[in-house]
Amino acid sequence: MTDSTELTDSAELAERLPRLHARLEREAAAAGLLDVAYRLLDSPVGQLLLARTPAGLVRVAFPADHEHVLTTLAERISPRILLSPKALDEMAAELDAYFAGRRTAFSVPLDRQLSHGFLGQVQHALSDIPFGTTVSYGQLADRAGNPRAVRAVGTACATNPLPIVVPCHRVLRSDGTLGGYVGGIDAKRLLLDLERA
Amino acid sequence: MMTKAPFEAVVADHGATVLRVCRAVLGSHTDAEDAWSETFLSALKAYPELPAEANVRGWLVTIAHRKAIDVTRARARHAIPTADLPERAGPDLEPSDDAVWRAVRSLPPRQREVITYRYLGGLDYATIAELTGGTAAAARRAASDGLSSLRARSAAFTLGIDE
Incomplete structure (x- = not known):
C-alpha cells in the first residue's frame, strides 16, 4: 500500500459510503440475498446484538463478543450477513417496550434453527414460562421430558441463542438462588426485578 | 479450517477501494455508485462459494472493474448521436479529480487496467498479473508506461504518484 491510492478525498468517500451501504441493504433484501441482517440495540443490560433471517429473529447476544457471534452466524447460517438496522426495527421496538415495562410478551417471529436436540427441546420449553414467574432447573427438566437432566437444562439455558426473548432468566436454582446467566448475574437480577415491578 | 468473515466486514474493509476503482473507470459519480x-450485490451473491483463503480485495476489484465496464457499455448503447456536443458541465464531478479521471480513462486499456488495480486497488504487481494475465514484470512496465503518459499530461502531479 502507498499513499498514492488517495486519488479522491477520503472524507468525501466516507460520506458517500453509508448511503451506498443503505442501498445495498435494500437491494440485497429485495434480491433475496440477505440471509442474516443484524443491528445493535442499547438496553439496560448493555448493548445487545440482534440478528434475524428472513424467517425471524435468530440470535440475541449480550455485549461480551459480538464479533465472535457474527463469525459463528456466518459459519452456522450463512456468510451473507449485513448490518441492516431497518430490517430489525420491529424487534428492536418490542425489546425497547419490554425494557420500558410496556410489554410482557414478544410477538415477533422466531427462527429457532440454532436450537437442536434435547437442548433445543429445553429451549423451546423456556418460551412457556410466563412473564413475572420463575421455575427451577429441575422443574424445567421435568417439562422437557427428562427429570434427571438438570445439568443439561443448565447447559440449555447457558447456550440459549435468544436470551431475553426466550426467557432463560426465569429459571432459578431449586433453593431460590439465581444460578448462572448467559448475560451475567447482574443482567439476570435486573430482568427479574423488571418483571416483578 | 479458515473461517469466512461476515460479508459486512468485506464491505467495511473494501467499500472505499471499490468506490475509487469505479470512479476511476467511470468518472461520473452516479455511474460509479451504480457500479x-x-x-x-454480485459479490454478496457469489460470496458463499469464494474460497476462505481467497484474496478478497483482488476479487472485488476484478468484479468492480467488470461492472464499471458494463456500465460504460450500457451508457454507450443509450447514447444518442448529436451534431452539437454539449459542453459537459458535470455537476457530478469533483473538479480536482476530473482531470485525473479523464487522463486515466484516456490511457490504452491495458495501462488503464494496471494503473487502476495498482494505484486504486492497491494490489501488487504479482496479483495484478494473476488477474489480467501476463507477468508481474509486464504489469509493472504497463503501469510505468501509463504513468509516463499521465505525467506528460501533468495529471501525475495531481496523483502524487512516485514510482
Whole structure:
C-alpha cells in the first residue's frame, strides 16, 4: 500500500459510503440475498446484538463478543450477513417496550434453527414460562421430558441463542438462588426485578 | 479450517477501494455508485462459494472493474448521436479529480487496467498479473508506461504518484 491510492478525498468517500451501504441493504433484501441482517440495540443490560433471517429473529447476544457471534452466524447460517438496522426495527421496538415495562410478551417471529436436540427441546420449553414467574432447573427438566437432566437444562439455558426473548432468566436454582446467566448475574437480577415491578 | 468473515466486514474493509476503482473507470459519480452497488450485490451473491483463503480485495476489484465496464457499455448503447456536443458541465464531478479521471480513462486499456488495480486497488504487481494475465514484470512496465503518459499530461502531479 502507498499513499498514492488517495486519488479522491477520503472524507468525501466516507460520506458517500453509508448511503451506498443503505442501498445495498435494500437491494440485497429485495434480491433475496440477505440471509442474516443484524443491528445493535442499547438496553439496560448493555448493548445487545440482534440478528434475524428472513424467517425471524435468530440470535440475541449480550455485549461480551459480538464479533465472535457474527463469525459463528456466518459459519452456522450463512456468510451473507449485513448490518441492516431497518430490517430489525420491529424487534428492536418490542425489546425497547419490554425494557420500558410496556410489554410482557414478544410477538415477533422466531427462527429457532440454532436450537437442536434435547437442548433445543429445553429451549423451546423456556418460551412457556410466563412473564413475572420463575421455575427451577429441575422443574424445567421435568417439562422437557427428562427429570434427571438438570445439568443439561443448565447447559440449555447457558447456550440459549435468544436470551431475553426466550426467557432463560426465569429459571432459578431449586433453593431460590439465581444460578448462572448467559448475560451475567447482574443482567439476570435486573430482568427479574423488571418483571416483578 | 479458515473461517469466512461476515460479508459486512468485506464491505467495511473494501467499500472505499471499490468506490475509487469505479470512479476511476467511470468518472461520473452516479455511474460509479451504480457500479459500486452492482459490484457488492454480485459479490454478496457469489460470496458463499469464494474460497476462505481467497484474496478478497483482488476479487472485488476484478468484479468492480467488470461492472464499471458494463456500465460504460450500457451508457454507450443509450447514447444518442448529436451534431452539437454539449459542453459537459458535470455537476457530478469533483473538479480536482476530473482531470485525473479523464487522463486515466484516456490511457490504452491495458495501462488503464494496471494503473487502476495498482494505484486504486492497491494490489501488487504479482496479483495484478494473476488477474489480467501476463507477468508481474509486464504489469509493472504497463503501469510505468501509463504513468509516463499521465505525467506528460501533468495529471501525475495531481496523483502524487512516485514510482
